[in-house]
Amino acid sequence: MTEAVRLLNPDGTVHPDARYAMPDRAELRARYRSLVLGRRLNEQAGALVRQGKLAVYPSSHGQEACQVAAAAVLRPGDWLFPTYRDTVAAVERGVDPVEVLMMLRGDWHCGYDPTAHRVAPQSTPLATQLLHAVGVAHAATLKGEDTVVMALCGDGATSEGDFHEALNFAAVFRAPVVFLVQNNKYAISVPLARQSVAPSLADKGIGYGVPAVxxxxxDVAALLAVLGEAVTRAATGGGPTLVEADTYRIEAHTNADDATRYRDESEVEEWRTRDPLTRLRTYLGLTGEEFRDEAEELAARLRTGLSAEGAPDPAELFAHVHATPTPQLTAQADLLQAELEAEEEPA
Known part of the structure; x- marks a missing residue:
């Protein structure tokens, strides 16, 4: 595998590439806005965990460029299959940020309607969503639909059997899927060196006959170019693509993790110098104040929305269990309703 595709150096200067063109400045300014909002979302969500408003939050601080680009290159009819760390990607796709965080608050189901924005529920088990993504893509092909699926995962997911099964199926049936592996160097506390000795995770595509980059x-510019090309290839019958994004998880795995037990702070600080926001801001010649008010409005919406306490409806226990409720499920619902009504009757 050649060195990573790059269009912008960490200092914001242009890194010419013979194959991939730099996106226009209007597109990059729009994506810078998304990066600013995504970073503020990560910060506010972390604060809400400390305040007891969220049960857990897996931050994508430092990985926002992957999140933003993955959603931005998709067309309205395409699907996004995110992981638990891909909140920013779901929001970029148009899902209400308060609804996205409802799952991490501990509310029922995934918090939003997956079909409304074509964003599948965020997946906590590693790699299971990749098989679902391939299934949706293959079904769309069988039905003659113009649909591309963007399947996100981390480096840890590449150690799971589901990852390999998904790549193999997609390759054999030329399913219109783009696999984006966000290699942030750690599967919780397990470093990449303990997962694979391959020169790169992208090299894994070779064994399945899947083009890999x-x-x-x-570098959000490079991500837009590479992922955009992969979506176009999938949409025109070229089959799947495996993209490995070389990035880093700045924050701990979640608020329940002590990252100092398995990595040095010097490593984290070195990656801070490669911050995707700083890189793009420098290239665009921006001051850093742009979109700040909008970001603070987003943070305020999150605080208000996730501080609201709604009364739980016990009947929701039986919603969406089956498309058509079974007799047993209906009987259980009726029994619970009768018990609740009995409790409300005066003694």
Whole structure:
């Protein structure tokens, strides 16, 4: 595998590439806005965990370029299959940020309607969503639909059997799927060196006959170019693509993780110098004040929305269990309703 595709160096200067063209400045300014909002979302969600408003939050601080680009290159009819860390990608796709965080608050189901924005529920088990993504893509092909699926995962997911099964099926049936592996160097506390000795995770595509690209995951310009080409290839019958984004998880795995037990702070600080926001802001010649008010409005919406306490409806226990409720499920619902009504009757 060649070195990672890069269009912008960490200092914001242009890194010419013979194959991939730099996106226009209007597109990059729009994506800078998304990066600013995504970073503020990560910060506010972390604060809400500390305040007891969220049960857990897996931050994508430092990986926002991957999140933003993955959603931005999709067309309205395409699907996004995110992981638990891909909140920013779901929001970029148009899902209400308060609804996205409802799952992490501990509310029922995934918090939003997956079909409304074509964003599947965020997946906590590693790699299981990749098989679902391939299934949706293959079904769309069988039905003659113009649909591309963007399947997100981390480096840890590449150690799961589901990852390999998904790639193999997609390759054999030329399913219109783009696999984006966000290699942030740690599967919780397990470093990449303990998962694979391959030169790169993108090299894994070779064994399945899947075109693969290694890209600088902190360069939103390069990500837009590489992922955009992969979506176009999938949409025109070219089959799947495996993209590895070389990035880094700045924050701990979640609020329940102590990252100091398995990595040095010097490593984190070195990656801070590759920050995707700083890189793009420098290239565009921006001051850093742009979109700040909008970001603070987003943070305020999150605080208000996730501070609201709604009364739980016990009947929701039986919703969406089956498309058509079974007799047993109906009987259980009726029994619970009768018990609730009995409790409300005066003694």
């Amino acid at each position: 290694l890209v600088d995951g902190n």
